[in-house]
Amino acid sequence: MNALPPVEDGVGPTAPDAAAPATPLRDKVLRVVVPVGVLAVVVLAWQAYVTLSQVPRYLLPSPADVAAALWNDWGILWPALLVTLRLTFVALLLALAGGAALAIVLAQSRWIELALFPIAVVLQVTPIVAAAPLLMIYTDTQTTLLTCAFLVAFFPILSNMVAGLKSVDHNLLDLFELSGATRWQTLVYLKLPAALPYFLAGLRIGGGLALIAAVVAEFAAGSAGKGAGLAFRLLEAGYRLNMPRLFAALILLTGTGVAIFALTSLVSWLALRRWHESAVRRDT
Amino acid sequence: MSHSFLAAEPATGRPQPDAVVRLEDVGKVFANGTVALSGLSLAIAPGEFLSLLGPSGCGKSTALRLIAGLSRPTSGSIAWPAARLDGRGLPRGEIGFVFQEPTLMPWQTVFGNVWLPLRLAGISSRQARPAVMEALAAVGLEPFARAYPRELSGGMKMRVAIARALVMRPRLLLMDEPFAALDEIARQQLNEDVLQLWRRTGLTVVFVTHSVFESAFLASRIVVMTPRPGRVFSDFAVAAPADRDARYRTSDAYHAVTAKVSRALQEAMQAGAAA
Numbered sequence: 001m002n003a004l005p006p007v008e009d010g011v012g013p014t015a016p017d018a019a020a021p022a023t024p025l026r027d028k029v030l031r032v033v034v035p036v037g038v039l040a041v042v043v044l045a046w047q048a049y050v051t052l053s054q055v056p057r058y059l060l061p062s063p064a065d066v067a068a069a070l071w072n073d074w075g076i077l078w079p080a081l082l083v084t085l086r087l088t089f090v091a092l093l094l095a096l097a098g099g100a101a102l103a104i105v106l107a108q109s110r111w112i113e114l115a116l117f118p119i120a121v122v123l124q125v126t127p128i129v130a131a132a133p134l135l136m137i138y139t140d141t142q143t144t145l146l147t148c149a150f151l152v153a154f155f156p157i158l159s160n161m162v163a164g165l166k167s168v169d170h171n172l173l174d175l176f177e178l179s180g181a182t183r184w185q186t187l188v189y190l191k192l193p194a195a196l197p198y199f200l201a202g203l204r205i206g207g208g209l210a211l212i213a214a215v216v217a218e219f220a221a222g223s224a225g226k227g228a229g230l231a232f233r234l235l236e237a238g239y240r241l242n243m244p245r246l247f248a249a250l251i252l253l254t255g256t257g258v259a260i261f262a263l264t265s266l267v268s269w270l271a272l273r274r275w276h277e278s279a280v281r282r283d284t
Numbered sequence: 285m286s287h288s289f290l291a292a293e294p295a296t297g298r299p300q301p302d303a304v305v306r307l308e309d310v311g312k313v314f315a316n317g318t319v320a321l322s323g324l325s326l327a328i329a330p331g332e333f334l335s336l337l338g339p340s341g342c343g344k345s346t347a348l349r350l351i352a353g354l355s356r357p358t359s360g361s362i363a364w365p366a367a368r369l370d371g372r373g374l375p376r377g378e379i380g381f382v383f384q385e386p387t388l389m390p391w392q393t394v395f396g397n398v399w400l401p402l403r404l405a406g407i408s409s410r411q412a413r414p415a416v417m418e419a420l421a422a423v424g425l426e427p428f429a430r431a432y433p434r435e436l437s438g439g440m441k442m443r444v445a446i447a448r449a450l451v452m453r454p455r456l457l458l459m460d461e462p463f464a465a466l467d468e469i470a471r472q473q474l475n476e477d478v479l480q481l482w483r484r485t486g487l488t489v490v491f492v493t494h495s496v497f498e499s500a501f502l503a504s505r506i507v508v509m510t511p512r513p514g515r516v517f518s519d520f521a522v523a524a525p526a527d528r529d530a531r532y533r534t535s536d537a538y539h540a541v542t543a544k545v546s547r548a549l550q551e552a553m554q555a556g557a558a559a
Contacts, residue, residue, distance in 0.1 A: 179404045190389070
């Protein structure tokens, strides 16, 4: 076969940033300065309010009090944070593996889906945390917490993955059939890559939920002593009217949530940046 | 169902035993009761460029899917006289299919997309490289092997789809209104390129379209179908020169064919309305 004349019916592939003008440095700096500045103003206003109105520390601590608590109580807060982090990540990993695996099983046949999906829905709509006291009777605290966090993170991943596996372009399925692809090849080369954006959306939702569930379940199940997570330290500080430490624990939880969101978003962007619309810059 | 006024150029004189694929009295009724095809008989001769022309919904795409084995006829038979068949009753690797949309995998590069049929046959990327690059060269896209589909124009994506259909070196290329979504200029360019490919490779092509002009420009044989349920209304060879190019579009011969095809299409519509 000889080559045809070169293509003339459209634009060539564009290097991602070749055509777009580089963002001016000023713009880049402002992107950082503006949100950080707003945050700083809020913190300063908070400090000013507490100082000027002389609110008692057991009602509203100042940012300086919170920072001091964070520093002084680090020996208590850090181990608790580690406990909560481990719980969150173990639950999330189990949910990722379990959700993806069950979705693949469900997508294999309509009958399997018909048989299992009602159970999945029942488990999803039941407020799992409400069952924590019951679970405590059957197992120990750590297993209860893990079960709750797992179940809460599991469903967004499962339902996203099922939706992803089902949303494969029918023409591509035809093409695979035409090429004599095996079930396995269709799964690996077509359905799993097509479901990846959905799976990653599930990951981002599930990551946030795993942390929330780990905290809420600890509220519900209650734990103490060495195995205590941040939720317990938070409650404890509340009972003792140690508001600076309560705020410090809260800030650690928020920071953890933000970190999980950033991490899952980064994973998602890295996996999709070459091809998926959600991760590709729009040409303007 | 050859129609009388077109009998001057009948397509029936072809050596029947050599047909690539023969549809006999094929009918297709969908699960919802829609009768898409009824009594469709058609023999596709090796090396011809057959254009299946008809109004939308006349079952021409269905006919193509039946030939490709993507759907089974509810009556009649489809035979492959000269091919070795696989377990599914299809000539393995001898059919290339181009859909209405490019139907590319967005997560794969152009190379990855064209490699796919070979990959599914267990051929590694290194072994497949010469065949993939040759197919890409055939559609003028060799320099774009590493690009992703989203970086290409609509016409270029369609070329990738054609390269993918060619990479297994099929004997039969089935095209289902492949350029319907493209602009006129891109479509004309691709029509010329497909024609050139056909002449060079000796492929048998079945090209489904609802465009009289596309049919008249491309085909060596035009089959006009009736509205649903689809069957052959008229079937005639086009005697125009094989080396058609852009100039052919303004020639008298081309206009004669388009007039003839338009008339056949109108009569097919009336026949469908009357039935």
